[in-house]
Amino acid sequence: MTLLVIGLIGLVVLGISLVAGDLFDGALDALAGDVFSSAVLGAFVAATGFGGAAAQAAGAPLLVALPVGLVAGVAFGWFAYWLTRLIRDGGSDATLTIDDTIGRDGKVVTGIPAEGFGVVTILVGGHTMRLNARADQPLDPGTQVHVTSVLSPTAVTVAPVWQPLG
Structure with missing residues (x-):
C-alpha cells in the first residue's frame, strides 16, 4: 500500500x-x-x-x-x-522562403510561354509552393522542371528536367 x-x-x-x-x-x-x-x-x-x-x-x-x-x-x-x-x-521549423526552392524539382501547372510567365508547383519540406515561373524555352503543363534561380519573392526561373529516352 x-x-x-x-x-x-x-x-x-x-x-x-x-x-x-x-x-x-x-x-x-x-x-x-x-x-x-x-x-x-x-x-x-x-x-x-x-x-x-x-x-x-x-x-x-x-x-x-x-x-x-x-x-x-x-x-x-x-x-x-x-x-x-x-x-x-528540438527547434521549430523555419518559415519557408522562395530561396528554399532553388535546386528543387517541380511541375509546370500553367504553360510557360517563350517570353512570359507560367505557373509551377514546387514541393519544399512537405509544403507545396505555387510560383510564377519563366524559362528559356516554352514549356507545356505537366513538364517536370528544376528551379535554377529566384527572380522575385513570387517568381523563379526553371529549366526542364532531363528525361532519358526509353
Whole structure:
C-alpha cells in the first residue's frame, strides 16, 4: 500500500509539472541541469512506487520489490529526461522562403510561354509552393522542371528536367 501511495505522489508531481511547468525552477540549479527537473523526479517517484507495488503484487518480498521499483524509477526517469530534452532542444521549423526552392524539382501547372510567365508547383519540406515561373524555352503543363534561380519573392526561373529516352 505504501508503494502505491508513493506512485500516486509521483503522478501528482508529474501532472503538476506538465501543467504548470517546472516546480523546482531555479531551486536545483546547483545540480546537473534537467536531471533534477520536476518532470524527471515525478516520473522517477511514480515508476519507483508503481514498479515496487507491481513486484509486491507478484509475490516478491519488500527487499526484492524495492530494487525492482528503483530500476523502474531510473528507467522512467531517464526516459522523462530524454523526452524533456528532446522537446526543449528540438527547434521549430523555419518559415519557408522562395530561396528554399532553388535546386528543387517541380511541375509546370500553367504553360510557360517563350517570353512570359507560367505557373509551377514546387514541393519544399512537405509544403507545396505555387510560383510564377519563366524559362528559356516554352514549356507545356505537366513538364517536370528544376528551379535554377529566384527572380522575385513570387517568381523563379526553371529549366526542364532531363528525361532519358526509353
